[in-house]
């Protein structure tokens with residue numbers, strides 16, 4: 001399997017190369033040259049596999065010659081063995097139509113663990129084959145940072161520098177990053193928003209002064225391997241609800257468009273998906289893009305669902321590439337326009353293509369609180385604010401009653417205890433696997449939101465190429 005850039009001019013890479021590269025050198029994102037497709041019989045044959053086995057089967061066509069099937073199964077078994085639930089991503093019924101797919105049973109309580117536990121092992125595997133040590137530079141609105149740090153802390157030949165917007169992540173999120181004291185972990189709180197942090201990370205990938213000295217890698221969902229790992233749970237849920245013989249819809253709380261793009265990939269691979277419901281908070285660039293074709297970045301409004309406080313959704317580029325006939329040169333021009341003006345109008349082909357599979361909804365603070373209350377009062381379930389935004393969209397999607405709707409439960413309610421308590425009066429308890437988080441020492445550096453300062457800090461602490 002070969003990976004090509006959405007902007008058409010970076011060299012094609014194999015799976016190992018794309019995993020280590022993260023962002024393509026032309027500023028684009030890597031995607032497989034074509035989508036592998038399973039037949040109905042093959043999908044029916046996945047029923048009854050364990051999660052680790054299913055993950056191996058779904059990922060094999062993407063991995064190509066970079067890993068043997070046996071080695072891939074060892075890695076998925078190790079990655080998912082750390083989850084606190086035997087089913088890894090259990091499915092829970094709320095009412096006749098609504099279901100929750102619990103993706104938060106990993107070590108840091110959010111769905112990011114599902115992909116990052118595997119990605120940490122893939123880095124270790126590929127770096128063990130020689131080559132340069134890896135300098136991971138990432139931006140986080142809270143959950144990617146803790147999941148990535150957990151996945152690579154203490155591993156050989158890799159350093160991680162994680163930028164988070166100061167004061168805009170929850171206390172649990174911050175402590176899950178800053179209390180990891182392994183010497184290869186570097187936490188940076190920057191003045192500014194997540195979008196500022198993400199823009200600096202992207203700039204570093206294209207900064208010759210940095211890339212000539214360091215081999216820079218990505219753990220954000222611009223890294224293809226993350227999306228690949230997320231495709232698996234769409235199949236896992238679909239199979240339980242009757243796939244391949246029955247269509248299922250998914251409601252996905254969305255920020256960077258990574259998680260919901262994985263659902264799009266599952267549909268391309270043959271999973272019968274009735275609709276993908278893109279749920280946003282008031283930072284609604286994706287809702288506007290999908291309803292009126294207007295992809296223009298506003299300013300970020302902080303909300304109780306901080307992992308969705310995003311105005312520039314990196315992975316949307318992967319969808320636009322596919323819907324625009326995979327024309328890298330045309331997309332490069334479209335994205336260059338967006339990067340200079342922060343305004344972009346989708347083409348008719350992109351709008352019509354998206355409308356076939358996607359629908360969207362926007363939830364404000366009261367929609368979110370009402371969804372948390374409904375789930376608590378009617379179903380006895382405590383939901384985190386992100387999941388509640390997904391459920392709000394799911395319940396308002398107007399789908400036929402015989403289509404099951406699965407809301408992706410992206411975080412454990414205890415990760416956002418204050419918001420959950422405000423809506424329900426119930427304070428979720430932190431699961432035992434979090435341990436003494438609030439007693440542990442924190443380590444981080446605060447820096448201004450200035451690219452040169454950040455780059456100098458990374459250069460002073462990272463291990464250079466060999």
Ligand SMILES: *Cc1c(COP(=O)(O)O)cnc(C)c1O
Nearest residue numbers: 143255256257258259307386410
């Ligand atoms: C990251 C995150 C999201 C958004 O996921 P994307 O892949 O960026 O769209 C939603 N909810 C939670 C809890 C998250 O951590």
